[in-house]
Amino acid sequence: MKYLVTGGAGYVGSVVAAHLLEAGHEVTVLDDLSTGFRAGVPAGARFVEGRVQDAGRVLDASYDGVLHFAAFSQVGESVADPEKYWRNNVGGTLDLLAAMREAAVRRLVFSSTAATYGEPAVTPVTEDCPTAPTSPYGASKLAVDHMIAGECAAHGLAAVSLRYFNVAGSYGSSGERHDPESHLVPIVLQVAQGRRDSVSVHGDDYPTPDGTCVRDYIHVADLAEAHLLALTAAQPGTHHICNLGNGTGFSVREVIDAAREVTGHPIPEVVGPRRGGDPATLVASADRARTLLGWRPSRTELTDIIGDAWRFAQDRRSEGERV
DSSP: OEEEEETTTSHHHHHHHHHHHHTTOEEEEEEOOSSSOGGGSOTTSEEEEOOGGGGGGTOOTTOOEEEEOOOOOOHHHHHHOHHHHIIIIIIHHHHHHHHHHHHTOOEEEEEEEGGGGOSOSSSSBOTTSOOOOSSHHHHHHHHHHHHHHHHHHHHOOEEEEEEEOEEEOOBTTBOOOOSSOOOHHHHHHHHHTTSSSOEEEEOSOSSSTTSSOEEEEEEHHHHHHHHHHHTTTOOTTOEEEEEESOSOEEEHHHHHHHHHHHHOOOOOEEEEOOOTTOOSEEOBOOHHHHHHHOOOOOOOOHHHHHHHHHHHHHHHHHTTOOO
16 A cells, blocks of 8 residues: 655654555655654655645545644643644644545544543543543644544545554654653653753652552554554544553653663652643543454553663664754
């Protein structure tokens, strides 16, 4: 098959592109490199530098589908600059859907997010939980989910939206390298590398076993495998939404302790006040993904996930990459 991967120079998009190539598919990556990295595009993929709004100059009837990752994803930035998120995440997807319609490409897998749920009142979180995003980022992704549902009903698109929880780990030459970095696992590893003095723990008085927030971590390679399964899961005119997570929660302190074990470094921590909007526990129910996609994560041990992320961080440092 032949697929377009928008945002395929980013963290998750590049890993999915690599999995597609390994499965024997032909891959074109469309990325403007505003947050992605040219080095992240896997060997064997055709690379087109451009925004998601440029999909119309790439797509034609020879493509079998699109996997859509091209989005801005920083929650704090979306609060400060919401129009950037509406313009790119929503407006860009609107242009992509039009380009797909024009080229008669009728299959889509969309990179959605657990941020669409906001602060869910129950855990584990199912796809039937109310959606109440607390940031423009989450709201933009939810808006795209609604747009895709309308496209499926009106124009026969076959689509799956995958709502991720906390993605971590690495695969081959692809791993997390956000700028600025806001995710816990790479921040903890930066402390182990001596690039930060300590890791901040935002609250240790939550109603959890050790008082710190509990989150669901999923290995990026497990995530990629779900995308390949999703490519054939929907029928024309249908839109499915699936959560992706391990279904097991790990606390902030458990992540820090696992990183200490993996790296052999002490990793000092500094406890501060809670952050507004942080639920005590956020864990996914992935039952629908198991039933609909036949997907089951296989890399579920926290030390394995962090171990892969550590190897990537160390390789980048030894190769002198920009950090």
